[in-house]
Amino acid sequence: MGWIDWLIVIIPTAFVMLLGMYSRKYVHGVADFLSAGRCAGRYVLSMGDVASALAVTGLIAYVEVHYKTGFAVAFWNSLISPLGIALGLYGYCTYRFRETRAMSLGQFLEMRYNRKFRIFASALRSISEMLANMIMPAIAARFFIYFLDLPHKFEIFGITVPTFMLIIIICLILAISLICCGGTLSMLIADSVQGMVLFPLMVVFVVFILWKFSWTGEIIPVMSDRVPGESFLNSFDVKNLRDFNLLMVFLTVFTSILHRASWIGAGYTTAAKSPHEQKMAGVLGTWRGALNGLFYLLIALGIITVLNHQNFSKVAREVKVNLSEHIAEELVSPANRVDFISRIKAVPEMKHQIGKDAPLSHKKDLDTPYMEVAHKAFKEYEGEAEGNSKFQQYRTLYYQLMMAAGMHRMLPPVIMGMFCLLMILAMISTDDTRIFSASLTVSQDVILPFFKKPPTPNQHIWILRIVSIAIGVFYCFGSLFMAQLDYINLFVTIMTMMWMGGCGPVMIFGLYSRFGNTAGAFASLVSGMVLALGGIAVQRNWADIVYPFLARNGWVDAVGRWLETVSAPFNPYVVWKMDPVKFPINSYEIYLVTMIITLVIYCSVSIISRKITGEELFNLDRMLHRGIYSDDGIVKQPEKMTVRKFFNKMIGITQEYSLGDRVIAWSVFWYSFVYHFIVCFVVVVIWNLVSPWPAEWWGTYFFIKTLLVPCVVATISTFWFGIGGAVDLVRLFRDLEHREADILDNGQVEGNVSLADRERFAKLEAEQKKNKDDAQK
Numbered sequence: 001m002g003w004i005d006w007l008i009v010i011i012p013t014a015f016v017m018l019l020g021m022y023s024r025k026y027v028h029g030v031a032d033f034l035s036a037g038r039c040a041g042r043y044v045l046s047m048g049d050v051a052s053a054l055a056v057t058g059l060i061a062y063v064e065v066h067y068k069t070g071f072a073v074a075f076w077n078s079l080i081s082p083l084g085i086a087l088g089l090y091g092y093c094t095y096r097f098r099e100t101r102a103m104s105l106g107q108f109l110e111m112r113y114n115r116k117f118r119i120f121a122s123a124l125r126s127i128s129e130m131l132a133n134m135i136m137p138a139i140a141a142r143f144f145i146y147f148l149d150l151p152h153k154f155e156i157f158g159i160t161v162p163t164f165m166l167i168i169i170i171c172l173i174l175a176i177s178l179i180c181c182g183g184t185l186s187m188l189i190a191d192s193v194q195g196m197v198l199f200p201l202m203v204v205f206v207v208f209i210l211w212k213f214s215w216t217g218e219i220i221p222v223m224s225d226r227v228p229g230e231s232f233l234n235s236f237d238v239k240n241l242r243d244f245n246l247l248m249v250f251l252t253v254f255t256s257i258l259h260r261a262s263w264i265g266a267g268y269t270t271a272a273k274s275p276h277e278q279k280m281a282g283v284l285g286t287w288r289g290a291l292n293g294l295f296y297l298l299i300a301l302g303i304i305t306v307l308n309h310q311n312f313s314k315v316a317r318e319v320k321v322n323l324s325e326h327i328a329e330e331l332v333s334p335a336n337r338v339d340f341i342s343r344i345k346a347v348p349e350m351k352h353q354i355g356k357d358a359p360l361s362h363k364k365d366l367d368t369p370y371m372e373v374a375h376k377a378f379k380e381y382e383g384e385a386e387g388n389s390k391f392q393q394y395r396t397l398y399y400q401l402m403m404a405a406g407m408h409r410m411l412p413p414v415i416m417g418m419f420c421l422l423m424i425l426a427m428i429s430t431d432d433t434r435i436f437s438a439s440l441t442v443s444q445d446v447i448l449p450f451f452k453k454p455p456t457p458n459q460h461i462w463i464l465r466i467v468s469i470a471i472g473v474f475y476c477f478g479s480l481f482m483a484q485l486d487y488i489n490l491f492v493t494i495m496t497m498m499w500m501g502g503c504g505p506v507m508i509f510g511l512y513s514r515f516g517n518t519a520g521a522f523a524s525l526v527s528g529m530v531l532a533l534g535g536i537a538v539q540r541n542w543a544d545i546v547y548p549f550l551a552r553n554g555w556v557d558a559v560g561r562w563l564e565t566v567s568a569p570f571n572p573y574v575v576w577k578m579d580p581v582k583f584p585i586n587s588y589e590i591y592l593v594t595m596i597i598t599l600v601i602y603c604s605v606s607i608i609s610r611k612i613t614g615e616e617l618f619n620l621d622r623m624l625h626r627g628i629y630s631d632d633g634i635v636k637q638p639e640k641m642t643v644r645k646f647f648n649k650m651i652g653i654t655q656e657y658s659l660g661d662r663v664i665a666w667s668v669f670w671y672s673f674v675y676h677f678i679v680c681f682v683v684v685v686i687w688n689l690v691s692p693w694p695a696e697w698w699g700t701y702f703f704i705k706t707l708l709v710p711c712v713v714a715t716i717s718t719f720w721f722g723i724g725g726a727v728d729l730v731r732l733f734r735d736l737e738h739r740e741a742d743i744l745d746n747g748q749v750e751g752n753v754s755l756a757d758r759e760r761f762a763k764l765e766a767e768q769k770k771n772k773d774d775a776q777k
Helices: 003-026 030-038 042-053 056-069 072-090 094-100 105-112 115-133 136-147 163-182 184-212 215-224 246-258 275-308 310-331 334-345 368-382 384-410 415-450 457-481 488-512 518-540 542-552 556-570 587-613 643-650 659-690 695-738 755-776
Strands: 153-156 159-162
Touching: 003 163, 003 184, 003 415, 003 695, 030 184, 030 457, 030 695, 042 184, 042 275, 042 695, 056 072, 056 136, 056 275, 056 384, 056 415, 072 246, 072 659, 094 105, 094 275, 094 488, 105 115, 105 415, 105 488, 115 415, 115 457, 115 488, 115 518, 136 163, 136 310, 136 384, 136 415, 136 457, 159 163, 163 184, 163 415, 163 457, 184 275, 184 415, 184 695, 215 275, 215 695, 246 488, 246 587, 275 310, 275 384, 275 659, 275 695, 310 334, 310 368, 310 384, 334 368, 368 384, 384 542, 415 457, 488 518, 488 587, 518 542, 518 587, 542 556, 659 695
Parallel strands: none
Antiparallel strands: 153 159
């Protein structure tokens, strides 16, 4: 990069960091540090979510998946659209959680279950979250090394310093600095400003990709060049795709319902002025997400086209050779490195002629020669078992970092600086959010419950800061020493399964049922944790321990036949075949089985234990501040249903909605449900069942649905959210100037009630009891 590119990177990044640090002056109490004083409006929350949703790891994972699946499988994600609309418009989970006024997930768990469960569940969630997220700085560091083509080592005053380690440390220092200044408040302000910067930057890249590549001359021919059963365009021809197929779509639907509240309770989920503002921020997410999705899609299309179209065959070879050279610096010993690189360079430039040469497939594509050469070399250098393990790491890094190496050769000056700025801002917002989420859970829900006397607000904030620094150090060591052997999405899935495997029923039934109890919650979490740990152990040790053990005992064929027999009813979407390199059962499949088992366990144990002990049903009204427990003490009567009220109820409109809110809600309903689901999915499915489309029609369909319409929506939302975010940010600073800190509101609970509500609830319940006694007399 040139000096102009570096100025583009440094100036906005410095401004964002300074603004976040300036917000420290508005932190007067624990509620400010944990929940931004509960003063945030919908647009600030939405703009902050833009920054936190755009992650380096998210973009890399998206390219990694779509490099293997194209558009075709993503078409079936439209099944999720009506579900997502319903969940957003109704405020499913988020509205009720905000009604509890809990400032952390653990505070809610103690209010709903008990203190022992709060500590156990919070510790488990923190461990799972930290194990999943500790590779994020490593992925970001590798991205910048490959994108900027940096050396893996350099010398300072005669001391050799690994570039990888230095970038990780810088990333974590930036993130932790924001957290220590003002917690959620600093992060929210910094992320909302980042969102205002990221929106126009993403628009620039959308225009650039559309200018650089021909849709009909390059992109669509590449996407069409696939064998039957593995189409990148025809969504009815995807039965042979592995790892990312229709099972993943079903899993996404299932988890959207079951795990809506599983990561709730940290950061912005408690920062809104009211439950209604939190709900509206979620509704606005439909418009906010249009540009994010378009940006991710076009970056993936650009990489797929560069690496597979004959017009870019020379660039593709340079990318793959450079990629392998960088990976060799990490995985190949110095004695074998020159030989390894020479073998990779010996692979000729491949000018694949679409329509003349055989179409590509998952088993044989333009990357296959590099994979075969690398696999053979590793087995020669390390032996069979260790060679397979090294090759698995090579393959993971190859697909993970091809986007960084490709963008390095694709982007011209200035554009390159803008892309680097975009990735740095995305990295900061992701790292600080993940670190603070874990530190909030550890501090609030694992450490503070052991305090006999609540700490002062200043002590409380310092505990949060110290824990954040400690988790940052943990992430640093985890990034340096943890080897990731699977796709990013699959790796995160298996690591978070320790928590996600059993927490879904705990959260959903905790918010929406009276029958769930502590026994069911413990049983669900423990069983999910055990199943997850078993899956992690087998996956991580498959190539070097488990498979060699099976081979030594002559069990490979028997276990392979058993796996094929069990998976046969679910073919071709679930195919378990013996493989010496990779565990046959992928992370998504382990995850789905675990969730079904724990759901049954939670319900069964809760119902049975309640009958045995005679335990009373839980008082939801008290936890949700409803009925006599509301601030005004008024019990709301059900409204008389009319046709108009029915339609309003259908999309989540309540009496709190203003005219502008109703316009937003109905616009989301028409865009997401009527256009996206009915027109672009249901009609297309019926049409193809009657008369299947040719590939050219699918190309036109995806151009309109994924590019043309989202471009229009993104242009409008860029101005809309920019103005709304700026106005809301000014209001946030104004409200922070004039509010008083709530000293009692520190996230602590006693007797299923927060300390802030305990005295008021005790008076209300005493008054209610007196009224009942008087009525009986």
